[in-house]
Amino acid sequence: MNIKTNIKHLELALPIYNASGAWCTTEKELHDIAKSKSAAVMFKSMTVKPREGNPEPRLRITDSFSINSMGLPNRGVDYYCKIVDMFAQYQKPLFASIAGFAENEFYDLFERVNDKSFDAIEVNLSCPNVSGKSVFAYNPKISVRILKRLRKRTNKILGVKLPPFNEREEIRNMAEGFVSIGVDFATLINSYPLGCAIDIKKEIMTIKPNMGIGGLGGPSLKAISLAQVVLFHHFSDGKLAIIGVGGVNKGSDIYEYILAGASAVGVGTALIHEGPKIFKRLENELVHMLKEKRVENIKEKIGKLKFME
Ligand code: RRO
Numbered sequence: 001m002n003i004k005t006n007i008k009h010l011e012l013a014l015p016i017y018n019a020s021g022a023w024c025t026t027e028k029e030l031h032d033i034a035k036s037k038s039a040a041v042m043f044k045s046m047t048v049k050p051r052e053g054n055p056e057p058r059l060r061i062t063d064s065f066s067i068n069s070m071g072l073p074n075r076g077v078d079y080y081c082k083i084v085d086m087f088a089q090y091q092k093p094l095f096a097s098i099a100g101f102a103e104n105e106f107y108d109l110f111e112r113v114n115d116k117s118f119d120a121i122e123v124n125l126s127c128p129n130v131s132g133k134s135v136f137a138y139n140p141k142i143s144v145r146i147l148k149r150l151r152k153r154t155n156k157i158l159g160v161k162l163p164p165f166n167e168r169e170e171i172r173n174m175a176e177g178f179v180s181i182g183v184d185f186a187t188l189i190n191s192y193p194l195g196c197a198i199d200i201k202k203e204i205m206t207i208k209p210n211m212g213i214g215g216l217g218g219p220s221l222k223a224i225s226l227a228q229v230v231l232f233h234h235f236s237d238g239k240l241a242i243i244g245v246g247g248v249n250k251g252s253d254i255y256e257y258i259l260a261g262a263s264a265v266g267v268g269t270a271l272i273h274e275g276p277k278i279f280k281r282l283e284n285e286l287v288h289m290l291k292e293k294r295v296e297n298i299k300e301k302i303g304k305l306k307f308m309e
Helices: 027-035 077-090 103-114 140-152 168-180 219-235 251-260 269-274 278-292
Strands: 005-007 010-012 016-018 059-061 066-068 094-098 120-124 157-162 185-188 192-195 214-217 241-245 264-267
Touching (some): 005 241, 016 278, 027 077, 077 094, 103 140, 251 278, 264 278, 269 278
Parallel strands (some): 094 120, 185 241
Antiparallel strands (some): 005 010, 059 066
């Protein structure tokens, strides 16, 4: 059986890796991911300067969802550029994730990581947790402009991380825009921007920053994320490789994302909860499922979801 997949010319040994933000902020965490069964090493979104992030508690995980308002804690782009070469020994694709607070910062960050041994660059246009800053991707003109300029500056694999959209037309515009300028992949989706979890006993929010409201992830996000994957796959005519993120916690979740049109999936909340050993479990469960369904090659199933007449 073949579970290899591709993001354009980049080959992945299996269709599963860490979502940015999950277990990938420190050198130690990145080594943990590299040593695990994860197909790639995705780095935490990096900013121009190091950041402590928002005050704690800033993450709440329940059985059905997670809420986070991390606030982009990261060591800064220079740190990640300095350590990236250490990860070449693992012979896995290395993904940088960049997050600017202004359009120009994306160009600066990009110049820095583009020079280094990252194989792919994900442009995070969808961080929900910085007070007073809007989500870039909700402005399609700026989003496409940023990616267009970056595309001209690199032959590396270039992708974009997007938030959920509410209308099919917005998705059509984004998908067509990104295809027309040659973006390689879209990671769908970042956490839903406005969620919260209340502690009913104490009658208080369970995280501190921003009135207790942050990005919603985990199993509750899957239904939303799958629909985004289906529509992006449809409107891009399969020309945009898609990484499905949201509620991946078992082999069948991965299979659903593949059917919907994803070439691979990212694991966020469940990785934070279970740790990097989750990749082996997910691989086993996926292989088991493919055997049961007599699927020889996972790539044959990408986007093969059926629709009722
Ligand atoms: O660090 C965060 O608060 C964060 C980021 Br940058 C992101 O892209 N998505 C998210 O849920 N949290």
